[in-house]
Amino acid sequence: HPTNFTNFDGNGYRANSFGLTSVSFEQTGGANGVWKQVQFNSTMDNGPGVAQGGLEEIIWNNNTKMHDVVQDAQGLSTKYVRVNTSLPKGDYSYIGRVQPELATEYPFPFLHGDEDDNARSMRVMHRMNIDGTMTFEGVNPITFFDSTINNGDGTFGNWRYVYHGPALAAAGLNYNELSAYKAYSMLWDGNTASLTGEALNIVDFVDVNATHWFIKLVNGGDGDLPPCGQIDPTDPDSPVRCEIVPEMDTGTSLELAGSVTNRTLIPWTIEPVAVQLDKDRNGIFSSGGETQFTQKPDCMDTQGNRIPMQSIDDETECITKGGVQAEYDYNFTWESQYSSGTYGMRVDFTNSGYYFTGNSSALATTGAYINVTVVGTTSFELTSIARLYRNTNTSIQARLVDNSLQPVREAPVNYTWSFDGRTETSYTDTNGFFEMPFNITADDDLGLFSLTFDYEGTPLLKPSNAVQDVWVVSRTYLSVISTDGNRRQSGDLWDFTAQVKDDNKTLEYDTGGRDLDGETSPNGGLVDVIFEGTDFDNVQHRQVIATLAPSAGVISLPETQPDNSHLCYYDGNDDGFADRDINQNGDLERLEAVGCLKADISPLSPTKLRADPDSFLPDGFGPVNVVLRFEESLPNEGCAPIDASYLGLQGQWDPCANVPGNNHYRTVMTYNANGFSLIGRTSLTVDDQVVYTSEVDPVTGLVVPKPMVVTGQLTDELGEVLPARTIRVSYEMVNGQSGPVNCNAAVTDENGNYSITCPLSDVLAGKTKVTVSYSSYDNNDAFRYDNKTVQTEFDVFSNSSLFISEVGPFKSSVDSYNIEGVPYPVLYLKESFHIDALLTQSNGQAAGGKCLNIYLDPEANTRPIATIRTNDLDGTAEWFSGDPLQNPSLRGVELTGGKKEGFRTLKVAFEPDLNVPGGCDKDVENVLNGSEVEMEVLVRSRVDLQVETNWYYGGDSGVPEGTVIIGEVALLRDRLDIAIENEEIQFIRQYRNETGAWVTMAAATNITDTNEQGIARFEWPFDGRTCDGVVCTGQWQVIAVYAGSQNFQASQNNISFAVDYKAATEVEAKGFFSPENAMAFSIVLMALLVAGALYYRRVMSRRQVQSLRGILTDTMMQLEASNEYIKIIFDCYKNLVRHFRKYGFMKKVYETTREFEAAVRAAFNMVPPQQLDAFLTIFEEARYSDHNIGVMQRDQAISTLGAITSSITNALGEEGQIKRYEATGLYDKQTKAGEFVAADGSIRQAGIVEGEGTDFKI
Known part of the structure; x- marks a missing residue:
């Protein structure tokens, strides 16, 4: 916590006249104490012989506004003596500030205060002592600077080696051998009395026992030091050292031990001590990788036992617990990574910046120091292949390194070559490399020779030598001549042919070498054939298929033998051992397995490959790389023997592939080139x-x-x-x-x-x-x-969906009738109608070209009334009963079981699974499921309102008032002329008012229901000239109106007759049989007789034509429903012949073709000639043509018959809807196709003549 000092009275310290303030701290405890203001008095008397001047304490006198000097009892100025502090070590800061507000006199109340912008720093350090001793084996020498040594160049002083005689003797080492490389050395027996000259100066710093040295470390505060001298006496600028320097070999161990005390020599255990090594030898000890050991010193008692410490900052705990010394102890070994040279070592606090050592007159940094010289070892590294080739100039390169693998630079190396016995010297470069040139001619011998290296060493590096075997070899030439195809299948063979030669006395890839032959060197060798397959998981599997020996330089796979003797494991004598296993140890050695197949791959069999646990294709199929590998048979160069375990490695598996020049004696035939792939079906x-x-x-x-x-x-x-x-x-x-x-x-x-x-x-x-x-x-x-x-x-x-989009009368009309708000489609009895439908699949796609059955009242009529095919493009069906091509019978809404008007069920069905009689055949594809839609339609009849009893009394026929007017009308079905019963007829009475307008008489409408004859009657006592109680002109009219009902359409033509008033006297004056009335009656009677005769003839002619149309219609329907086309055409021919005989167009059955043609043209005189030509062609093709009568001819026949039927219909005037009440008898009941009503009213079937035999023939 910071402290604040503002003097004893709290008024601070006053500056002197120069604005200066000096204060001194006097500690009372910890960081507590007082600050006293002092000043320098230059006249202060310090006694005889001592310069004047000193500090004196001053105190501010607020009364006099001046400083008072503190005086002694005699009134003299007292000299101020600084007081030592015992503050904890560390960094402190202080800030001075000016506070004018502490003073009240002028001008301070008008001044602003100030303080230091930055805190001032102060470090508190403690005086400490660190002592140490290095202990190591006595077989290593030490060095000290002997200033008496004559260097022979006019200078004196050099480093002398001292050997420990008893330690050498104990280790069995010879001093003379060890010191042979040392310029200045001496042997010491360990007795200080035997030391003379400069050697006496090391007595206080060196101690020995029978086997070890004990060297005292130098402390920075020590005044007593070993002999001093330049590190390198030959360099005038070399630094000076005052120390004993041990010399140790790589691998030697040492011990550093010592004690730590404070300035009062109290053991100091609360601060960690670190042992550091100047690894990079730059004279600086860094806190990182150069710190070897860090630990607090141990508190030791008088017996040398360690006392555990509990507190981390109690300076007196060790003394309190009986400790007498704070010790550290550390062992260190010069490992091989330390190159030769001199290393500095230091023992110091981890926080050494807060400590110092020495006395009050000589201060220094803490720490105990020593330098150690390390002597390294050397070795040779052969960096190039010790192999030479004929007809080449080659340099063999080697490297000389020390124990830390650092290069030995610019060192002489002697080498000897056994080939010609020459010895030469080469020098290492800055990287330790040296080269030896060799010139091998084409005629030099192949063989094994030796190369010897020798290094003599230096004072810091030990000597070394090495012997390297060097081969002069032939780089073997291996090449593929031919292979079988690279796509193989089960049962195929695969083979190759390759040649094996020597190097042709050159290092180049040359084909002109000597053929190798046989299994062994110097003229032969072995080639391994390795198949490398890849399985489904992209894992490589390798298998040695064969080991081959070249024969006259050629190798190929063994020929397949019928008895399988080409397989290495062939056992021809059934003794349980392969015939090739000479020593019968159950394992074929390398030479025993030469020239045979180690796997059964001829022919290739996926089944066998899968069964083989070592298979190169465990899946049976896949790509196969073929590796040819010449195994080295020196002097024939090649690959090293393959380790079987390498075959299972993924990626880079063959070490030979990394050898320079391996392409001469190792080749890979890839699967997509000259290897192969086993392709499976x-x-x-x-x-x-x-x-x-x-x-x-x-x-x-x-x-x-x-x-x-x-x-x-x-x-x-x-x-x-x-x-x-x-x-x-x-x-x-x-x-x-x-x-x-x-x-x-x-x-x-x-x-x-x-x-x-x-x-x-x-x-x-x-x-x-x-x-x-x-x-x-x-x-x-x-x-x-x-x-x-x-x-x-x-x-x-697909499921189908059928939808009726429109139903209505005629070809395009639409009519509906609402019942309780529900609209119903309306059709009219005995009239044509149309249906629009859509057939789709369930996915919305139109289903075109499908046959639909149309039913009316399907519960009663299981046979469809017609069929229609959907449009190929959009799946729609537009059917019209009046279209002869779609409905040859041209029948519209007919009676069903006597049922006329009312609700009927209209059904359109797609029935692909059924052969519907009279309808669609079974769908050939039958992939679209059937569907149907039913619709309830209202069948109504149009009506004809006819006069039964005339009520015309207009003009001269007027009647007097009170006359009973009687009128009757008949309500008939328009198409059938059948009476309509129980339908309401309105007789509306109207009179003409004074403006001439007709006025309907209020509440005077007569409403009458028709009786069973369809007749409705009214009676009206004539009102004369009284109209709604008012006198009027007497002009009346009675209108018969039928407003229609659910089953009947309203009459389009009302019946209206005039009834005029005429006085009774005028009516009685004129009779009926006047001359003019008699003449008019005669004329009308004669006209009716003539018209009756003409009408009878017309009716008979229409019935004959309708019979012809019925024959044709029946034929069309049979052609649509059946596939016996020729039979149907012949039946039509017979029916026409019977018709022609009945109506006089033919005289006998067996008439000629020309006579039949003449009869056709006479009977069908209303049909255009071109239609009749096509009609006659139908019979000619059916009888005389060689080609089959198929669907195309059927459709042509239907089209022709439909056209003729339309012409007949037009001739009859039915398309113009001319009413023929006399024809109502034709529609009394439902008829089948081909039925018609004969002239005598009987129902006849076209093509059937009653009473005739069945042996009619054409």
Whole structure:
């Protein structure tokens, strides 16, 4: 915590007249104490012979506003004596400040204070003593500076070596041998009395026992030092050392031990002590890697026992507990990483900046110091291959290094070459390298020679020598001449041919060398053939297939023998040992296995490869690199023998591949070049599928597209599944408009199964051609398996959806009737109508070209009334009953079981699974499920309102008031002329008012229901000239109105007759049978007789034409429903012949073709000639043509018959909807195709003549 001193009275310290203030601290305890103000008095008397001047204490007198000098009892100035402090070590800071507010006199109240901008620093240090002794083996010498040595150059003084005689003797070492390399040395027996001259000066710093030296470390505060001298006497600028320097060999150990005390010589244990080594020999001890040992000194008692300390900062704990010394002890060994040279060592506090040593007159930094000279060892490193080649100039390079692997620079090395006995000297460079040049000619001998190196050493480095064997060799030449193809399959053979030669007396890759022959040197050697295969996991497997000896320089794999004797393990005599196992130890040695196959690879068999535990292709298939490796047979250079364990390594496995020039005697035939790949055949299966275009979402209930899932399995020819392989699928709809669609690829699972989802979007039901492919290139299997593609077809099913978009009368009209707010489509009895429908798949795609059955009242009529095919493009169906091509019978809404008007069920159905009689055949593709739609329609009749009893009394026929007016009307069905019962008829009475406008009489409408004859009657007592109680003109009209009902349409034509008032007297004056009335009646009667005769003839003619139309209509329907086209045409021919005979167009059955043609043209006189030509062609093709009558001819026939039927219909005037009430009898009941009503009213079937035999023939 900081302290604040403001003098005793709190008023601070006053500066003197110069503005200076000096204070001195007097400690009272810890950091507590007082600051006293002092000043220097230059006149102070310090006694005789001593210069004047000294400090005196001053005190500010606030009364006099001056400083008072502290005086003694005699009133003299007292000399101020500084007081020593005992502050803890550390860094302190203090700040001085000016505070004018502490003074009240002028001018201080008007001044601003100030203080130091930066704190002033002060370090408190303690005086400490560190002593130490180095102990090491006596076989190592020590050195001291002997100033009496004559250097022979006019200078004196050099470092002298001192050897410990008893220690050398105990170790069995000879002084003369050890000191031979030392310029100035002496042998000491360990007795101080035997030392003379300068050697006496080391007595206080050196001690010995029988085996060890004890050297005292130099303390910076010591005044008594060993002899001093320059480190290098030959260098005038060399630093001076005052020390004893031990010399030790690499590997020697030493001990540093000593004590630590404070300035009062109290043992000091609370501060750690570090032992440091100046590794980089720069004279600076860093706190990092140069600190070897750090620990607090141990407190030791008088017996040399260690006393444990508890406190970390109690300076007196050691003394209190009986300790007499604080000791440190450290052992150190000069390991080999320390190169030769002189190293400094220091023992000091870890926080040495807070300590110092020495007395009050000589201060120095703490620490005990010593230098040690280390003598290193040397060795030779051969940095180039000790191998020479003929016809080359080569330099063999070596390196001389010390024990720390540092280069020995600019040192002479002697070498001797045994080839010619020469000895020469080479010098190392700055990196320790030296070279020896050699010139080997083409004619020099091959063989093994030796090279000897010798280094004599220096005072700091020991001598060394080495012998290196050097071969003069031939670099073997190995090359491949030919190989079999690189794509092999099961049962194939693979072989190669290669040549093995020597170097042709050159280092270059030369083919002209001498052929090697045999198994052993100097003219032969062995070549290993190694197959390197890669499995599915990209792991390499290697196997030595054969070891071959060249024969006249040529090698190849052994020929396959029928008895398998080409295999190394062949046992021809069945003794349990291979025939090649000469010593029968169960293991073929290298020379025993030369020239045979070590693995059964001829022919290649995936099954055998999988069964072999050491196989180079454990999966049976894959790429194979072939390695040819000539094993060194000196002087024929090659690869070192291969370690079998290397074969299983991944990556760089063969050390020979890193040897320079290995391409001469080691070659790799890669699988994609002149090696080979064992390619397996693949099998790809595709499971049968049931494919639907859509499905119902179980959550939403909506129809959603359903994908096609293609599944199957991929295996190889051995039946093994192939997992993790990419399979691709594409599909194309057969007869579809779009091209192939690619699906997302998938990968086979661990069982080789695949499952690929193909979205079916907007596809039509039918067949899809699915292509499933496995590409070895996609799967990194190009050198392992063949590609495989499989095509198959799936039926694509779909649910269909049928929708009736429009139903209405005629071809395009739409009518509806609302019942309780619900609209119902309206059709009209006995009239044509149309249906518009749409057939789609469940996925919304239009289903074109499909046959639909149309039913009316399907509960009663199981046979459809018509069929229609959907449009190929949009799936729509537009059917009109009045289209002869779509509905040859041209029938509209007919009676069903006597039912006329009312609700009917209209059904349109797509029934692909059924052959519907009179309807659609079974769908050939049958991939679109059937569907149907039913609609309730209201069948109404149009009406005809006719007059039964006329109520015309207008003009001259007027009647007087009160006359009963009687009128009757009949309500009939327009198409059937059948009475309508219980329908309401309104008879509305209107009169003309004075403006001439017709006014409906209020509450005077007569409403009458029709009776069973459809007649409604009214009676009205004529009101005359009284109209709604008012006199009027007497002009009236009665209007018969039918407003319609649910089953009947309102009458389009009302019946209105006038009733006029006429006085009774005027009515009685005129009778009926007047001359003019008689004449008019006669004329009308004659006209009716003529018209009746003409009408009867017209009716008979229409019935004959309608019979012809019925025959043609029946034929069209049979052609549509059946496939016996020729039979149907012949039946039509017979029916026409019977019709022509009945109506006089033919005389007999067996008339000629020309006569039949004439009858056709006469009977069908209302049909255009070109239509009749096509009609006659139908019969000619059926009878005389050689080609088959098929669907094309059927459609042409239907088209022709439809056109003729339309012409007949137009001739009858039915398209113009001319009313023929006389024809209502034709529609009394439902008729089948081909039925018609004869002239006599009977129902006849076209083509059937009653009473005739069945042996009619054409």
